[in-house]
Amino acid sequence: MREIASRMVTETVSTLLQDGCYHLADDVITALRQAYEREESPAARNVLVQLLENAEAADRDEIPLCQDTGMAVVFLELGQDLHLIGGDLYEAIQEGVRRAYAQGYLRKSVVVKPFSARVNTRDNTPAVIHTTIVPGDKLKITALSKGFGSENMSRLAMLTPAAGRQGVIDFVVKCVDEAGANPCPPVIVGVGIGGTAEKCMLLAKQALLRRVGDPHPDSEIAELEAAILNRVNDLGIGAMGYGGRITALAVHVEVFPTHIAALPVAVNLQCHSVRHREATL
Template sequence: MCREANFELGQDVVEAFQSALKKETSETGKDILEQLILNADIARSERVPMCQDTGVSVFIVEVGQDCHIAGGSIYDAINEGVKKGYEEGYLRHSIVDHPITREKSKGYNTPSIIHIELVPGDELVIHMSAKGGGSENMSALKMLKPADGLEGIKDYILSIVAQAGPNACPPLVVGVGIGGNFERCAYLAKKSLFRPIGHRSDRPEISELETELMEKINQLGIGPQGMGGNTTALDVKIEIEPCHIAALPVAVNLNCHASRHKEVRI
């Protein structure tokens, strides 16, 4: 799963590159998109990672409440799998155990970030993402005031994308969480990135907002790799949840163009 995620760029992303290539008017931008398509081809055919930052493995595991996990801890099982996949697949070990002393972790590219959601049914669905550090570093969260309203939300999202510029490796997939509380909002932004490119929100008003923001972001001029152009985002995804009467949390989780996601259903 980890290897596939790093070697095989999803068809949704490749198609997004191709359709961006048709619309892009910057010569450098076109050149970059072509090289990214070529890069994905090389990675797939030669079984090498598309990017040297093979990421932190982030999991969202949907556990059916009628499903019974036997034989040990699911956290350990996932980390074992990641360790094996990364080490044997010649993927990079990019985890430090201690954020301050920067001591390297002993388990190859683990521990992973694992979110578990309890859902109805008896299935176990494991969603995995190899999340790069550059785009994660440019992500942000702000507790807006309810009075900032929809305009404040749009301005905040655009300002984060504008600040990130070339650093987050555009063209980006922009994941947004609105509502919940401080930590839930960040999780919503991350979760939104697990939706395939082109997949709009089921809520009509949110789907409309996604489309509007996509257009506005692409008018910022940042372009592929920040070198100018009209392809700054491949997609914008928004997840919302109820929140406190005094609150309007907004989180923007940026994903570089190497939007690497895989899913296993058991």
């Protein structure tokens, strides 16, 4: 059985989180440039130029793209034939978060008790961890720094099956419309459809991990993504909400089978500061 040391996990998580916070990924830069070329609104174009300049400054000086360096969300795909040695896997991840936020001069934004003692944990732990066991002997780690300007605009609807495809589109468009300027548009719209309530929300978050603008491999879902994107960009919200043609850079949909009584739809928005990285050990 293959073995890896849990300190490798710590080092990897730390590196992934720091890289994500300083260096905007190529797919996002390309999407922002394309948005600039297509945008008609002078105010929105001005915003898009500054976002590209911001990405350059962050990359050059290793200063975070955004001061909200988020809550860390870590996705694990753990091969069932892999053996972790030298310590607890989840603690290794938390230590990676601690290290990233201390060594990387990232903002510690996590409070202990959400509705009472909102005291900062001072090391940005705990991370939210989602684990899947898969065949093989590898460990894939995806680390996301999720800012809460966009996270706060998340929504879940348990639609009736009668609502159908149109109901799904209308709900997602309504969420983006109501969010307006708040989630720092242009956004990536993550949509989950199906499963149970919590599965649906997780799908919406996982949808944000796809390369920006890559359509879903299933053509029916890809067509739904395109239809929602058109409707969202007709809202006119534009970059920073100053009015414009590009409100979303992409809509990504993930789907899972559901119950005969249900049509769950979840929306998880991602601001333009898309910060996720992955590595396989």
